[in-house]
Amino acid sequence: MRLFNSTPFHHQSLSYSKLALACLLALSTAGMAGCDKSTPDEASTTKAETTQATKDSKAPNTKNDELPVIDAIITHAPDVPPPIDRDYAAKVIVKMETVEKTMRLADGVEYNFWTFGGQVPGQFIRVRQGDEIEFHLSNHPDSKMPHNIDLHAVTGPGGGAASSFTSPGYTSEFNFKALKPGLYVYHCAVAPVGMHIANGMYGLILVEPEEGLPKVDREFYVMQGDFYTKGSYGDKGLQPFDMEKAVKEQADYVLFNGSVGALTGENSLKAKVGETVRLFVGNGGPNLVSSFHVIGEIFDKVNVEGGSAENHNVQTTLIPAGGAAITQFKVDVPGELVMVDHSIFRAFNKGALGIIDVQGPENAKIYSGKVREEVYLPEGSAAQSLGNTNTPAPVITAANKQERIKMGKSVYASNCAACHQLNGAGIPKAFPPLAKSDYLNQDPKRAINAILHGLTGKITVNGEEYNSVMPAVALDDEKVANVVTYIINSWGNKGGEVTPADVKAARK
Ligand SMILES: [Cu+2]
Secondary structure, three states: OOOOOOOOHHHHHHHHHHHHHHHHHHHHOOOOOOOOOOOHHHHHHHHHHHHHHHHOOOOOOOOOOOOOEEEOOOEOOOOOOOOOOOOOOOEEEEEEEEEEEEEEEEOOEEEEEEEEOOEOOOOEEEEEOOOEEEEEEEEOOOOOOOEOOEEOOOOOHHHHOHHHOEOOOOEEEEEEEOOOOEEEEEEOOOOOHHHHHHOOOEEEEEEEOOOOOOOOOEEEEEEEEEEOEOOOOOOOEEOOEOHHHHHHOOOOEEEEOOOOOOOOHHHOEEEEOOOEEEEEEEEEEOOOOEEEEEEOOOEEEEEHHHOOOEEEEEOEEEEOOOEEEEEEEEOOOOEEEEEEEOOOHHHHHOOOEEEEEEEOOOOOOOOOOOOOHHHHOOOOOOOOOOOOOOOOOOOOOOOOHHHHHHHHHHHHHHHOHHHHOOOOOOEOOOEOOOOOOHHHHHOOHHHHHHHHHOEEEEEEEOOEEEEEEEOOOOOOHHHHHHHHHHHHOOOOOOOOOOOHHHHHHHHO
């Protein structure tokens, strides 16, 4: 399942979460038939080997079909694990942890990131074509949300997502074979998918071809992502995620490696004149396509879209959301090479800027002159002002309760169903049910407040405890009235009507 195409976000996450739910149910009952990524003829052998190799992970290699077992070295950006020097396939054990963590987004600006491994982007994984990967995904007990992983390097439904769905305090394990070489994105795919990605849940996995990659002097890991905050670029304090801006694709920040300045100043990447540099560049999105460019450099070689096609002498390479590219170039002269998304306001006004600091002797024949550092102030002083000048769309109002329920149904499908599911059943341990919810039925105002102000902290719904986060949903009074009226009149709930006036009163 590839989640990135032109269909609107809601529909994607909807159909996705249905699949995930189906697989979850399958997991919790009998087996994972239909949710497993192995092809039928591969499944039996792969599984047998897996258990074998896991149990005897330190045992000598006795059987022909058993692979040597290796613990993967995974690295935080901008570091890349060492090149693979094996000429044989191995069983590679990868252990990763999802962590929700408040960190610096820019100077004076904090954000509650959701991460693979405690940083954005997640750790870099490096394996060889033909390797079998045994993936362990742990979700830190302090997490509020369940998480999973969809690796684009996996051949199989969900890219591993259903098999790796992990509630806080649990570990999941699944296996896959790295069939095709390339540089692949991985990301969390728990509903609402866009929100998990927007909060920083993505990273890269490199599958080296059997013959390996040509040797270079330096390798770096750079990954772009777009961020959506309640405040504008540079507004101080802890900035909550803004779902509405995310849906409208109005990013406040576009960043390399998760924060403004992650690759500038003392964090600049370093190289020496005459060296060959390889950049593994990914784009987590969730929304924006990157026009990746290094000011003052020409890529000698680009593995287009992270695949096997090589382009040469490239100025700017396009990196789709959920895609990657490998760029390679020799640095000939000293100075600061500036990495940007050449959708250029993103670089100078939204943070998509990094520096490769090249040291060494000048070569006046190739270039004489100096890069002016002051042009590239990473924080940028000119924050864009998007001013709220657009006139509000006319509000279509419901004439009676029946109309309200009907209109509320579509509000529900596009704003609530990603988490609470279309049938209102929720997802066990993650999203509480709205169907026959004793919590909701006791007082429908609770739904109004949850939508207007968000809901956090422990609540008990039908005997099950939830301690999670529902973000506020930006809807006008009419829509809130409609959706709440819809849910209290659906799925065996006790009925009634909520009016826009009720909602207005609750806003205060
Ligand atoms: Cu997640």
